[in-house]
Amino acid sequence: MKALLCTDRGARLGDVPEPKLLPGEAIVAVRSAGICNTDLELARGYMGFTGxxxxxxxxxxxxxxxxxxxxELSGKRVVMEINCACGHCATCRGGxxxxxxxxxVLGILGRDGGIAERVRIPLENLxxxxxAIPEEAAVFIEPLAAALHAFDEAAPRPGERVCVLGDGKLGLLVGLALAARRGDLGRAVAVGRHRDKLALLEAAGLDVALEEGFSETGFDVVVEATGQPAGLARALALVRPRGTIVLKSTYAGAxxxxxxxxxxxxxxxxxSRCGxxxxxxxxxxxxxxxxRPLVTARYPLAEADRAFARAAEPGVLKVLVEP
Structure with a gap:
């Protein structure tokens, strides 16, 4: 079958054997798969992943x-949690x-992912x-879960000031999650480099600001979602003493x-990782x-090479591959 492969030479469309079932697992025919920044970083050597x-x-x-x-699964659309656990070790038993x-981890660590015709996954992960959920929105469930999780361990309290740093795919989802819960916060602002992207968050009710020239500091909570190594240093400049920085970015390198x-x-x-x-x-x-406004382009699996190259272009948001 056809699949988008991560190799030591980057990402490429190729042929792979059909996935073989193991006990407790299922084969899922893929309807749509999103390309995210982690996929781009994997192709640059992050995690040493091949597959x-x-x-x-x-x-x-x-x-x-x-x-x-x-x-209960027959004929139904499904999404899949990416962490495939043993279920019986002390860590699993402790939740x-x-x-x-x-x-x-699906498409990241020791397990083939789903930019393919079919994918193997434990039944318990489905x-x-x-x-009620439209197709184009459904493919965002994994990154949206991660975005919502940003505020689980650093839940802002009434009157506190929160900043989301970064206006890429994940930064925008974190911003939408913040807009949905801003309630009685003292300040909720998204800071990024692209006025058109920030406009999506402004329409959702957040204050927005271009990073260039942004001098406001003293935030109680800063969510770093730039996807860039320099993001943490920028977050440190924004947060108040004894404040909290939530790190969402993953990237190859230090x-x-x-x-x-x-x-x-x-x-x-x-x-902060999965939610x-x-x-x-x-x-x-x-x-x-x-x-759905984050979807930039859709490609058939036969053009997965083009889809991946498009996803790597500056300013591009979500690219979908549809077998």
């Missing part, structure tokens, strides 16, 4: 190990399946989608940031967040 790319996947179960497709020490201000100003750093799919599905079902 099929893609972890933002929408599809339909076509085969299950050891029997027919479960009735930390996303951090299982022997986990594989979520059925309500009919940040090279001066850590002294973190100690001197007693800054709290919070890493709750059930919550993201609920948010989309109720129309609280609409990510």
């Amino acid at each position: 099929v790319l893609g972890h933002e996947v929408l599809g339909e179960v076509v085969e299950a190990h050891g029997g027919p497709v479960p009735k 930390g399946r996303n951090h299982c020490p022997t986990r594989t 979520h059925v989608l309500p009919d 940040a090279g940031v001066d850590l002294a201000p973190i100690v001197i100003n007693e800054i709290r750093l919070v890493g 709750d799919f059930t919550r993201a599905i609920d948010v989309l079902s109720r129309g609280v967040v609409d990510p």
